[in-house]
């Protein structure tokens with residue numbers, strides 16, 4: 001399986017448009033019918049996140065847990081985007097995420113999506129697949145998304161920080177409002193028990209503890225050495241150095257603008273939000289985040 005990135009002509013930056021009530025770009029909607037008809041299998045694991053919430057981190061953890069022992073060559077020769085296909089991705093000259101997922105030789109198949117919950121293909125629910133959702137506090141998520149949109153030619157132009165800040169609050173982001181995304185998935189968890197809802201901040205606080213919880217959810221019991229190997233392998237500095245995890249092999253991303261593995265911290269928002277922006281953000285947040293059971297930490 002090859003994504004043939006070398007020969008890829010970089011496409012022009014896409015525009016946002018409304019798609020069934022959610023801001024999207026054609027890179028994630030043009031294969032809609034095929035994606036919606038995706039044949040999920042009962043042992044598939046769907047990794048669902050709002051962009052920049054820690055998708056790659058949890059993908060690498062799951063891949064190491066499942067295949068680190070049985071198939072170590074996979075981790076050293078295949079980039080993360082081939083090991084864990086991005087289901088809805090459909091960029092010209094590349095194998096679609098759906099086709100990549102179809103071709104995955106592993107059991108289970110690890111599949112990534114940024115879809116809001118209402119867009120998830122029905123087969124995942126019908127097959128009662130396990131779903132791992134990662135949420136990240138809105139402020140750091142916004143900052144990370146801003147840098148990502150600056151460096152990734154596959155995303156709409158970021159514009160300047162102030163306009164991006166406003167757009168994020170307005171929900172005019174690819175995959176829609178952060179607020180709806182985290183709340184929609186949280187609500188789904190109340191009726192669909194096979195969702196493990198994780199928080200980026202918890203992973204920063206105690207990666208080992210969160211790996212234990214994840215293992216309990218997926219039914220794996222790694223040995224102490226194996227767990228140690230995974231915990232060390234997925235430390236930020238190690239993933240940043242790891243060409244098979246850090247996206248440095250994708251020409252669509254310009255690392256001169258910003259690396260994919262940028263800071264990996266909680267609280268970087270303080271370096272970007274002005275005092276006035278922070279007040280505006282908090283007031284707006286209070287109006288949008290009404291469910292007291294969903295609490296995200298923007299400091300730890």
Ligand code: A3P
Nearest residue numbers: 052053054055056057144235236261262263264
């Ligand atoms: P920053 O831009 O704040 O550094 P995603 O994989 O969903 O696109 O998320 C990317 C964000 O997760 C980036 O955040 C990236 O640095 C961070 N990240 C990736 N791997 C990480 C790790 N091992 N530890 C901490 N943060 C990590």
